[in-house]
Amino acid sequence: MPGIVLQPGKYVFKLLNSSSNRHIVEVMNERMDHLYALTFTAAARKIQPKGRTVLTYYEGTGSQPPALRQWYWPGELDGQEFLYPHKQAERISAASGVKVPEGSIPRLDGQGTTDLP
Numbered sequence: 001m002p003g004i005v006l007q008p009g010k011y012v013f014k015l016l017n018s019s020s021n022r023h024i025v026e027v028m029n030e031r032m033d034h035l036y037a038l039t040f041t042a043a044a045r046k047i048q049p050k051g052r053t054v055l056t057y058y059e060g061t062g063s064q065p066p067a068l069r070q071w072y073w074p075g076e077l078d079g080q081e082f083l084y085p086h087k088q089a090e091r092i093s094a095a096s097g098v099k100v101p102e103g104s105i106p107r108l109d110g111q112g113t114t115d116l117p
Helices: 086-096
Strands: 011-015 024-029 035-045 054-058 067-072 078-082
Touching: 035 067, 054 086, 067 086
Parallel strands: none
Antiparallel strands: 011 024, 024 035, 035 078, 054 067, 067 078
16 A cells, blocks of 8 residues: 555445545555555556455465555456655555556645645
8 A cells, every 4th residue: 555554354435525636545444444555546447346245366476465556447448547756655665566657645644635736
């Protein structure tokens, strides 16, 4: 996940309801009372839909956890590809041999506001 490592468990992924950008994802705990990440994504497309949520990952090496690559909704061809900060994208690319898209991570302040456009 851009900027953090999620421990094994259940999480809720939601598109932020933003009129200016449909590629902002919130990652929360199952009860949706704790926000773990707020991150930018880019449009992704796959060839064949699945009847369930699909998460794809970059291959990791050694003890590194795999990095989240794409998220697709059940039955959809269109999804979201996660953008990583430059240094994290370089590390993932070096380990996986795949170019990783780069982007900034929105910041939350202590008041719950962000630097989103």
